[in-house]
Structures are given as C-alpha cells and as structure tokens.
Amino acid sequence: xxxxxxxxxxxxxxxxxxxxxxxxxxxxxxxxxxxxxxxxxxxxxxxxxxxxxxxxxxxxxxxxxxxxxxxxxxxxxxxxxxxxxxxxxxxxxxxxxxxxxxxxxxxxxxxxxxxxxxxx
Numbered sequence: 001x002x003x004x005x006x007x008x009x010x011x012x013x014x015x016x017x018x019x020x021x022x023x024x025x026x027x028x029x030x031x032x033x034x035x036x037x038x039x040x041x042x043x044x045x046x047x048x049x050x051x052x053x054x055x056x057x058x059x060x061x062x063x064x065x066x067x068x069x070x071x072x073x074x075x076x077x078x079x080x081x082x083x084x085x086x087x088x089x090x091x092x093x094x095x096x097x098x099x100x101x102x103x104x105x106x107x108x109x110x111x112x113x114x115x116x117x118x119x120x
Contacts, residue, residue: 011058
C-alpha cells in the first residue's frame with residue numbers, strides 16, 4: 001500500500017462530495033424557486049474551492065466543511081465517520097502545529113541562506 005503524501009493526509013477525496021453536490025443540484029433544478037440550483041449560486045470563495053478541489057481530486061478539511069455547511073450536511077454524511085474523524089483529529093493535534101511552524105521557519109532560513117550565497 002502506498003503511503004500518502006503530507007498534503008494528501010490533510011485532504012479528503014473530492015469525488016464523494018462532488019457526487020452529493022451534483023445530485024442535490026439536479027434535484028433542486030426541478031424545484032421552482034429553489035436555492036442553489038447550480039454552482040453559480042455558490043459564493044465566489046466557495047465556487048473557487050469547489051473547482052480547485054475538482055482539478056486536484058482532493059479537498060481540504062476547511063473547504064469540505066464549508067461546502068457541506070452550505071448544503072446542510074455534516075461531513076460525516078459524505079465521508080465515512082472514521083475517515084473524517086481521523087483527519088479532523090490529525091489537523092487539531094497541537095504537535096502538528098508545532099511541526100508546521102518549525103518547518104516554515106526552517107524553509108525561511110534555508111531560503112535566506114541561499115539568497116545570501118547567490119548574492120556573494
């Protein structure tokens with residue numbers, strides 16, 4: 001079994017959410033006066049998140065949560081409870097945030113060193 005890349009560990013597969021959204025929109029198109037009859041009815045930010053996830057095939061936990069809220073779902077209704085819970089727990093881990101901060105600081109120092117060497 002292939003191990004997931006760090007970015008894949010912080011995202012969910014987009015296909016289940018896309019299928020649910022497309023099904024909901026198809027139903028609402030047939031209801032006169034219904035809200036959210038197509039993707040253009042989403043706000044700009046949500047529409048961008050939808051199309052970005054569609055291109056990548058994966059969606060971030062925040063984008064997934066926002067889109068689910070718009071359609072009145074909890075993400076556990078789209079992804080298995082275990083899949084969602086594991087990702088939410090992983091993202092909420094304080095140790096992960098400490099590691100992210102340290103990694104960002106390391107990259108900044110490395111970039112500054114490279115720029116200094118290039119200038120010399």
